[in-house]
Amino acid sequence: MNKTLFDKVWDKHVVHSIKNGPEVLFIDRHMVHEVTSPVAFLGLKKRDIKVMYPERTFATADHNTPTINQHLPVKDPLSANQLRALEENSKTYNISYWGLGHKKNGIVHVIGPEYGITLPGATIVCGDSHTSTHGAFGAIAFGIGTSEVEMVLSTQCIMQQKPKSMRINIDGSLSKGVTPKDVALYIISMLSTSGATGFFVEYSGDVFNQMSMEGRMTVCNLSIEMGARGGMIAPDHKTFKYIKGREFAPKGLKWNEAMKYWKTLFSDKGVKFDKEYHFHGKDIEPMITYGTNPGMGTSILKGIPKSNNIDGGGQTYKKSLEYMSFNEGDKMIGKKIDFVFLGSCTNGRIEDFRSFAAIVKGRKKAKNVTAWLVPGSHMVEKAIKDEGLLDVLKEAGFELREPGCSACLAMNEDKIPPGKYAVSTSNRNFEGRQGPGSRTLLASPLVAAAAAITGEVTDPRSFF
Amino acid sequence: MSYEKFTILKSSAVPLPIENVDTDQIIPARFLKATERKGFGANLFRDWRYESDNTPKKDFVLNNEKFSGEILVGGKNFGSGSSREHAAWAIYDYGFRCVVSSFFADIFRNNCLNIGVLPVQVSPDFLKKIFFEIEKNPKIEFTIDLKEQKIIISDNNFSTEFFEINNYKKQNMINGFDDIDYLINIKPDIKKFANKMPL
Ligand code: SF4
Numbered sequence: 001m002n003k004t005l006f007d008k009v010w011d012k013h014v015v016h017s018i019k020n021g022p023e024v025l026f027i028d029r030h031m032v033h034e035v036t037s038p039v040a041f042l043g044l045k046k047r048d049i050k051v052m053y054p055e056r057t058f059a060t061a062d063h064n065t066p067t068i069n070q071h072l073p074v075k076d077p078l079s080a081n082q083l084r085a086l087e088e089n090s091k092t093y094n095i096s097y098w099g100l101g102h103k104k105n106g107i108v109h110v111i112g113p114e115y116g117i118t119l120p121g122a123t124i125v126c127g128d129s130h131t132s133t134h135g136a137f138g139a140i141a142f143g144i145g146t147s148e149v150e151m152v153l154s155t156q157c158i159m160q161q162k163p164k165s166m167r168i169n170i171d172g173s174l175s176k177g178v179t180p181k182d183v184a185l186y187i188i189s190m191l192s193t194s195g196a197t198g199f200f201v202e203y204s205g206d207v208f209n210q211m212s213m214e215g216r217m218t219v220c221n222l223s224i225e226m227g228a229r230g231g232m233i234a235p236d237h238k239t240f241k242y243i244k245g246r247e248f249a250p251k252g253l254k255w256n257e258a259m260k261y262w263k264t265l266f267s268d269k270g271v272k273f274d275k276e277y278h279f280h281g282k283d284i285e286p287m288i289t290y291g292t293n294p295g296m297g298t299s300i301l302k303g304i305p306k307s308n309n310i311d312g313g314g315q316t317y318k319k320s321l322e323y324m325s326f327n328e329g330d331k332m333i334g335k336k337i338d339f340v341f342l343g344s345c346t347n348g349r350i351e352d353f354r355s356f357a358a359i360v361k362g363r364k365k366a367k368n369v370t371a372w373l374v375p376g377s378h379m380v381e382k383a384i385k386d387e388g389l390l391d392v393l394k395e396a397g398f399e400l401r402e403p404g405c406s407a408c409l410a411m412n413e414d415k416i417p418p419g420k421y422a423v424s425t426s427n428r429n430f431e432g433r434q435g436p437g438s439r440t441l442l443a444s445p446l447v448a449a450a451a452a453i454t455g456e457v458t459d460p461r462s463f464f
Numbered sequence: 465m466s467y468e469k470f471t472i473l474k475s476s477a478v479p480l481p482i483e484n485v486d487t488d489q490i491i492p493a494r495f496l497k498a499t500e501r502k503g504f505g506a507n508l509f510r511d512w513r514y515e516s517d518n519t520p521k522k523d524f525v526l527n528n529e530k531f532s533g534e535i536l537v538g539g540k541n542f543g544s545g546s547s548r549e550h551a552a553w554a555i556y557d558y559g560f561r562c563v564v565s566s567f568f569a570d571i572f573r574n575n576c577l578n579i580g581v582l583p584v585q586v587s588p589d590f591l592k593k594i595f596f597e598i599e600k601n602p603k604i605e606f607t608i609d610l611k612e613q614k615i616i617i618s619d620n621n622f623s624t625e626f627f628e629i630n631n632y633k634k635q636n637m638i639n640g641f642d643d644i645d646y647l648i649n650i651k652p653d654i655k656k657f658a659n660k661m662p663l
Contacts (some may be wrong), residue, residue, distance in 0.1 A: 020631040063496075076497075111570060129547040151643055309474075411493045
């Protein structure tokens with residue numbers, strides 16, 4: 001029978017099927033962080049059970065960590081307490097823990113691929129919705145809640161209803177200045193934030209074939225923002241090359257065996273998806289959001305759509321523009337901004353810093369802009385230094401912070417103040433996401449860099 | 465852990481006719497620092513409910529004495545965004561046992577089911593009717609009958625709609641069982657399975 005890429009990986013991991021119910025899915029790798037795990041560990045304690053496969057479990061601290069002076073004790077007592085809890089739990093249950101200060105520390109979805117924890121054909125979960133990032137390698141990866149974290153810790157399984165299948169095809173190629181982030185924001189603006197709810201998405205077509213692994217991670221990362229459980233891309237020579245030699249990747253004979261399986265991971269010709277979309281690369285331009293969900297995005301050259309063009313949600317739409325203090329029909333270009341945030345599991349990898357640096361090179365940061373440049377991990381931080389990007393950034397008036405989630409969810413001190421506008425490369429522009437009252441414009445690292453130089457929303461192509 | 469059983473709920477409802485209510489609104493990230501599942505209800509919808517100096521915002525529905533009950537009714541695409549189960553905990557801790565909407569985000573729906581909050585998905589028309597009836601009479605009673613999978617409005621004609629729920633999850637809710645109990649019972653099978661799965 002013809003199968004989709006998703007079917008192939010899913011079917012291989014089904015331990016049990018319950019009649020008229022969910023399936024018991026085996027989880028190959030489980031990533032854990034400090035915020036969504038403590039209550040799950042408490043559950044284990046109450047039941048007096050162990051972590052079933054500590055060797056399949058990887059813990060890091062990222063959501064709640066400071067991005068300056070990481071060598072000092074964490075000031076916020078609640079954050080410190082949560083970090084301590086994860087460290088203790090990791091010790092008690094024999095889980096590898098890459099905490100603050102550890103050289104492998106970083107955002108969970110950045111370090112997974114970096115250390116070869118993320119592999120094609122694997123099932124990967126984490127108590128964080130952007131776990132979908134790992135789908136870039138042809139893995140089934142999705143975010144789970146804390147009860148489910150407890151399930152995976154205690155039994156390495158989760159109970160899930162099989163989602164429906166969707167394929168998004170984008171043919172052709174991207175124009176200069178258009179990045180994977182723009183591709184994702186474009187798709188979400190077309191489908192809306194609930195357009196893929198109930199589905200698992202496969203991305204295919206030339207645009208994704210040509211895309212780098214890091215670009216694919218950015219796209220898969222944002223799958224959740226259109227409601228999808230996750231997104232995935234069939235592995236190819238780029239994927240295998242990326243993985244080879246990484247610390248937790250299979251080696252020697254095991255590598256050959258793995259490759260045999262990985263090469264079967266594609267959707268069979270003629271297989272039917274429950275839903276399919278077709279777009280064209282040339283239609284995509286640099287994007288920016290103007291509202292309070294990631295579906296409220298537009299080409300940077302266009303204006304804010306009129307509410308009478310918005311299907312059903314007139315009232316919600318108006319509330320959103322009110323929060324942003326924008327008007328229907330406003331142009332986005334030229335809007336004044338106060339902050340720029342480069343980072344997060346969406347755009348905190350080395351290619352993102354290269355793009356940013358390419359724009360700011362030889363220019364100066366606008367005086368009225370505060371810029372937070374936060375690498376996704378120590379490995380990214382090191383590459384920024386080794387490649388000489390740090391000098392470029394410094395010369396342009398920027399500083400580099402230490403790795404972590406930072407202003408992506410503003411759980412630490414990196415909060416955008418009330419009423420201020422931030423062009424952010426992260427993934428969510430919800431009300432208050434980057435700090436109470438903050439206003440977020442989601443965009444690519446190129447758009448963020450251009451805004452950091454001019455102090456307003458600017459088409460980065462004017463810098464080429 | 466097992467949770468309170470759910471069979472029939474009769475209650476008035478609290479209306480929140482806003483679409484795409486994301487979990488960052490339900491419980492903002494800065495309140496996720498706890499290491500225990502306690503006290504999240506106080507911060508439910510924190511930034512919609514309170515000014516920055518903690519005075520209640522009069523126009524927010526939770527601060528309006530007219531509305532009360534164990535049912536929260538939200539607009540389309542309720543619970544989108546972050547996977548934080550804390551959102552479901554906050555809803556439960558505040559005193560809601562059921563959330564009604566015309567569409568739920570996946571992870572939020574699962575999280576609710578896993579802790580004993582029943583997500584009831586109704587048609588867009590029925591949702592409109594619910595909002596309309598609550599506006600007319602804020603104390604109007606709803607019946608959520610899980611066994612029959614029905615939601616009934618106590619209006620003149622007892623308007624009723626059938627809702628879907630996966631049979632396994634339904635039995636869990638009715639009996640107060642959770643998935644971990646089930647999984648722990650099949651651990652020997654899982655072990656056998658795991659041996660075939662390369663690390
Ligand atoms: S960077 Fe943002 S989205 Fe990514 S894991 Fe951290 S908080 Fe979640």
